[in-house]
Amino acid sequence: MEHDAEARRGFARMGFGCKHYRRRCRIRAPCCGDVFHCRHCHNESTKDGHELDRHAVQSVICLVCDTEQPVAPVCCNCGVCMGEYFCRTCKFFDDDVDKEHYHCKDCGICRVGGRENFFHCQKCGSCYSTTLREKHCCIENSMKNNCPICYEYLFDSLRETSVLRCGHTMHLQCFHEMLKHDKFSCPICSTSIFDMDKFLRALDAEMEASYCYMGKSIYTRKIQAIYQQPESFRY
Structure with a gap:
């Protein structure tokens, strides 16, 4: 009997879900009362832009036996596990434990x-x-x-x-x-995203060892020109 219960619990693992998560249940959105595979499916489908509060979910529907019930890791009717990973706080289920949820x-x-x-x-x-x-x-x-x-x-x-x-x-x-697109600074504060001192030292060493200025590639000259500008003018 114990073996049968364990087999039932693991039935259809990774066999159901949506593009966001693999799980064996759907959720009923408390905000609009509609049923979705997950909160992302809800948020992508709403026309008015309202989002689902994950913590407010109260009921789920088993995808194996179609039983609606309070949020729980195992179906109260057929005994199937609704998600190998289950978080009671977030009302979250996922069969793909390789993601290493916490x-x-x-x-x-x-x-x-x-x-x-x-x-x-x-x-x-x-x-x-x-x-x-x-x-x-x-x-x-x-x-x-x-x-x-x-x-x-x-x-x-x-x-x-x-x-x-x-x-x-x-x-x-x-x-x-x-x-x-050759953008090398933070789009918020314009700070360089690389340690440009190290970059320019390496560039100078390459120039001295390989070729004179007239022989440089267009890309190399472009990069050097960008970082000869004042910081405030870098995009």
């Missing part, structure tokens, strides 16, 4: 990537990689702002973020797009 009490939401790999910066107001501990410039509530490139709210975005040398943040994808 709940941050200071953020008030669930994060991914493994608790041991992140720390919560009280001043910045968010979880950052442990590689940035004591190595980043703190800006109060830096993550509780929109990305300066795409304007999506950063704090609970599903996309990976990047912390610049100045402490401002943006999506990592947006950061790479910015570089492709």
Whole structure:
């Protein structure tokens, strides 16, 4: 019997869900009463722009037996696990445990990537990689702002973020797009995103060792011209 119960619990794992999460339940939005796979599906479908409060969800619908019930990790009717990862605080389910979810009490939401790999910066107001501990410039509530490139709210975005040398943040994808368009300074404060002293020293060494100024590539001359300008004129 115990084996049967365990098999039932694991039935259809990773078999249901949406583009955001794999899970075996849907949620009923307390704000409008409609049913969605997740809060992101709700937010993307609303015409008036209202967003679902994850903590306010009270009921879920099992996707295996279609039973609506109070939020819980296991269906009260068929016994299937609604999500291998379950957070009662966030009313959050996900079958994809490879994401290494964890709940941050200071953020008030669930994060991914493994608790041991992140720390919560009280001043910045968010979880950052442990590689940035004591190595980043703190800006109060830096993550509780929109990305300066795409304007999506950063704090609970599903996309990976990047912390610049100045402490401002943006999506990592947006950061790479910015570089492709030859933008080498923070779009908020105009601080250089690289340690330009090291960059220019390496550039000078390359110039001296390889070729004279007239033989330089167009790209090399362009980069040097940008960083000969005053900081306030860099974009």
